[in-house]
Amino acid sequence: MQEKAVQPARPVLLDIDGLTVTYASSRGPVTAVNNLSTKVHAGEFVSVLGPSGCGKSTLLGVVSGLLRPTAGQAKLEGSAITGPRADVGVVFQRPTLLPWLTVLENVLVPVRTMRLPVKQYTERAEALIEMVGLTRFRNHYPNELSGGMQQRVGIVRALVHDPKLLLMDEPFAALDAMTREKMSLELQRIWTEAKKTVLFITHSIPEAVFLSDRIVVMSSSPGRIVEDIACDIARPRTLDTMEQPGFTAACNRLRRLFDKIEAAAH
Ligand SMILES: Nc1ncnc2c1ncn2[C@@H]1O[C@H](COP(=O)(O)OP(=O)(O)O)[C@@H](O)[C@H]1O
Ligand SMILES: [Mg+2]
Structure with a gap:
């Protein structure tokens, strides 16, 4: 230092x-x-x-x-x-995922909120989900994931729109x-x-x-x-x-x- x-x-x-x-x-x-x-x-x-x-x-x-x-x-x-x-993408202390949406759907929330083309961003979302090793869980719901996995979803969600x-x-x-x-x-x-x-x-x-x-x-x-x-x-x-x-x-x-x-x- x-x-x-x-x-x-x-x-x-x-x-x-x-x-x-x-x-x-x-x-x-x-x-x-x-x-x-x-x-x-x-x-x-x-x-x-x-x-x-x-x-x-x-x-x-x-x-x-x-x-x-x-x-x-x-x-x-x-x-x-x-x-x-x-x-700008933001990640908070708790992942704040929506329990009624799957991993992939949660990651796409900012895309929908910002009215970006969902089809195009789905590819990016899937690539990011793969990057954090969650491809197998893309159709799972938050309560089926560990805390660490949920937090990874939160990070990927903050990155999906490429801030x-x-x-x-x-x-x-x-x-x-x-x-x-x-x-x-x-x-x-x-x-x-x-x-x-x-x-x-x-x-x-x-x-x-x-x-x-x-x-x-x-x-x-x-x-x-x-x-x-x-x-x-x-x-x-x-x-x-x-x-x-x-x-x-x-x-x-x-x-x-x-x-x-x-x-x-x-
Ligand atoms: N909405 C608020 N109203 C009044 N005081 C607040 C509010 N939010 C934070 N504070 C006060 O401001 C200070 C800084 O809080 P905060 O930014 O949350 O600190 P940290 O994230 O470092 O723990 C603390 O003294 C806290 O009590
Ligand atoms: Mg704080």
């Missing part, structure tokens, strides 16, 4: 500029994110890492167009994000440790093959180190960026990567940083 992130010579895809979100609550206004700025370049895998309540989901809410900022803005390829858009940017809000948090590791490998492969830009939210240090080109560390009250770290461990990363000294050192450094953040918060 390097002290300061080296900016890759790729165009900026997502530009988050002076973003502030203040919620009205019964105890008065709560500033969840305060004056947060960062840029994500095309093809980059960036993780936002921070303790619970530091404003990660709020940040993602703005970038996904579901939440209006109080000040500042998020821009995608230069245009302000003011609502949900077709060139430029994939947003993921703690997508593996509800899975057991073994499945989580497998899903990280799977996501790395999807990211490599589909050549997407990913903004990945997590509170797991090893997950962030394993997946990211860059890790943006947030601290709470109010949510802000305290560190922006390049993660240059060689790819493709495998389960062996997690035992390498570089990986362990990166995790330890982030753990120490978190201890400091928490000590400062109390």
Whole structure:
């Protein structure tokens, strides 16, 4: 890991500029994110890492167009994000599949919502389902699948309309440790093959180190960026990567940083 992130010579895809979100609550206004700025370049895998309540989901809410900022803005390829858009895919913590639809039908939901040609996109959906090893289950219903399989369907659904940017809000948090590791490998492969830009939210240090080109560390009250770290461990990363000294050192450094953040918060 390097002290300061080296900016890759790729165009900026997502530009988050002076973003502030203040919620009205019964105890008065709560500033969840305060004056947060960062840029994500095309093809980059960036993780936002921070303790619970530091404003990660709020940040993602703005970038996904579901939440209006109080000040500042998020821009995608230069245009302000003011609502949900077709060139962004979102994966949430729970797969939120429709129980009455099959795997293939669930994957096609964004295609129908966006009124894209279903026949043409069915081929793409089937190719993506194959990519995550679920071809045998394409006509199964969500309740016939394991949690990990459902989450893979959720990821494929977010990719079906070929968005430029994939947003993921703690997508593996509800899975057991073994499945989580497998899903990280799977996501790395999807990211490599589909050549997407990913903004990945997590509170797991090893997950962030394993997946990211860059890790943006947030601290709470109010949510802000305290560190922006390049993660240059060689790819493709495998389960062996997690035992390498570089990986362990990166995790330890982030753990120490978190201890400091928490000590400062109390
Ligand atoms: N709708 C809301 N109304 C009031 N406060 C909120 C709302 N949503 C989130 N918050 C507060 O904003 C802060 C950041 O929340 P959130 O973005 O969900 O954090 P994270 O995803 O990092 O856990 C927390 O203090 C939370 O209680
Ligand atoms: Mg959250």
